[in-house]
Amino acid sequence: MKRLTTSEYIRLPWFKKILYKIGCFFVAFGLYFARFGSTIAHGVTVFFKGVGRELSDIVTTFVKGSWITRVSYVIMGFGNIVRGQIMRGLLFLVFEAVFISYMITTGFGWIAKMKTLGTEASRQVYDPVLDVYVSEAADNSFFILLYGLLSIIFCIAFIWAWRENVRQNRISEELLKRGKKLQSASRDLKELVDEKFYKTLLALPMAGIVIFMVLPIVFMIFIAFTNYDAQHNGYSVLFQWVGLENFKNLFSDASGTNLGYTFTHILGWTLVWAFFATFTNYFLGIVVAMMINKKGIKLKKMWRGILVLTIAIPQFVSLMYVSKLFSKNGLINGFLMRLGVIDWPIEFWENSTYARILVILINIWIGIPYLMLIATGILMNIPADLYESARIDGANSFQQFRKITLPYMLFVTGPYLLTSFIGNINNFNVIYLLTSGGAVTNPKYTVMGTSASDTDLLITWLFNITTGSTTNYKLAAVIAIMIFVVVSLISVIAYNAMPSNKNEEDFQ
């Protein structure tokens, strides 16, 4: 497609302008994926080159090193201890001892069992002494997977420590050859509050993330490739690896699970909801902020205060209460019937169309005060002379909004729009608290004993199948991975389209 200059573009008729824009979008999209592919290819080569470098380094250190270094390949920390860095050496040695004893006693067992996820389900066995049925100790797929995963992570940590041990031997040898002294233990400790202060500061946060985010997410990804659900609970009936079957079911209804239909429809509604929830709030929030900020409007503080007050009230209280306001025998229906507008209560939550419109409207009610706050701050930063000159040129207030206010806001709040769109994809509270009381499940959304209603987002569906009476963890894992795919695709596309996507160092 031919690139047009600005003057050529302006002379186009309006529909050609739109076509041109759409064409540009697809070209950019194609370029983006080409770039994405080359980035991945580049990453893979860098990774393998790095591994190769490490391996050659390990070999040359062994070949060229003294006997102390060579012994350290087997007994970690030996080199450190002999050369006088006793603290470092002991840490290595203890780590190695703990690792080897753990792997021999239990670790290898777990990893070996991971291949099948257990062979013997627990059985109820009659115990004649106690006169009760007790379950015989047997395999538990869940814990095999969990401890297997932990053991693998432990192995990776060990390999990293071993590599560090080799590297330290090489560095010590070089330093000693040049007649320099090795770093003392007290200097090591001092570094932790000075040059290496980041290690101290990040130790606790990163431990938390690894244990409570990384591990569970990797575990969940594994679950997506098993048949872990209410029928295969892991102890009375073991679960197994099923390969890609769960993902195949997602895209075809051939298996008769109805999963594909349900997934695509709920995904569709999730995206529609996220779009409307984000942009209605955004534009109306700006409009409200502009109305309050307008010259000549009095009591600015009061209007703003009223809206801010509603932020202070916990959201779950307002959501649950509003949900009840619209229920069949709630205040709104009572009021309308008293007025004689309706004879029978409107089923706001039971009717899926009403419910869908209502959640978006109530979300506006919830969201406008936040957007008003954000927009007020930014609007005040727009240089007033821009508006001044626009007025002199004869622009009316709508044109000023479209040509000055909106572009400026979009430029500054681009990242915010993206995060709030993603936040809305996963907006559990608004949907669950509003609709869980009244929503009727859609009979077409029945998958393997679980159900969903028309207002359910992927995240509330996920919640229901994880906590409901019929749990289906494999399905939950697949949905979570699909949410990740959707969110990451949207982020990547939006991030590349954003004008305010600048180098972070520019601001410092």
Next chain:
Amino acid sequence: MSKNKRHMGLKAKTTLGNTIIYIILTLMSIIWLIPFVCIVFESFRLENTGQVGYLIPEKWGFDNYKVLFTGDADKTVQFMTWYKNTFIIALVSSIIHTFIVLCTSYTLSRMRFKARRPLMNIMLILGMFPGFITMIVLYTVLSKIGFTGEGSVPGLILVYTASAAMGYYVSKGFFDTVPRSLDEAARVDGATRAQVLFRITLPMAKPIVIYQILTAFMAPWGDFIFAKYITHGTSAGMTVAVGMQNLITKSNTSAHYTHFCAAGVVVAIPITILFMFLQKYYVEGVTGGAVKG
């Protein structure tokens, strides 16, 4: 003449415009405030504890509030326990949460080390998974050590604080705006990194510290997804949000709706007061966070 007429027209136009805006703002204020007025009215109703189609109670009284503090016969309303649980969780987790976030954001803003970029990218990617999914394994592990159901308080504190580092963005944005030359000057004078943090940066970071404490303190009051799963129907371990939702389920709503309204008022008052006092910091955090992304 014509000039004068045009002038009048403009003025009339602005007055008309302003009047429309006043009308819209008044309507908005009513729409935004009316649910809160309604909940207060309904919390004083005595004649019927379920939902009725009218607003003004026929019999007024404080009985609904009394039930909150003394409990009811069938033990569905254990408001004091829920309140205590949530308060402990909010207090402890706000301290730990703030500490972790400050450590992470300061480090990522100020120090340059090899793993910095990869760490930020990994956190970005992890953030794209729905956080709730970690519960598949965490729930089983937490229930093994007794941190679910009745013992949900430590369990929820762990869940709320463990991955706190993921929310470093807003305060990193703040630290990015504190000039680095201050750090460098102190470093030249021989201060260690730790001294720079405690003597120079932290005293200047008061607004962001208060913002972090405030948001972390308010989060457990509003969180639902984790609390509902971890407390798992055990009334004694519930937080306020879960307990109150339990009052308006289909089977409970006719007996406990007005109790729910009273609980809503009781929960909202202290949080609103706290918020009003610290509003300045909250607004700074929200607007700053949106601009920096």
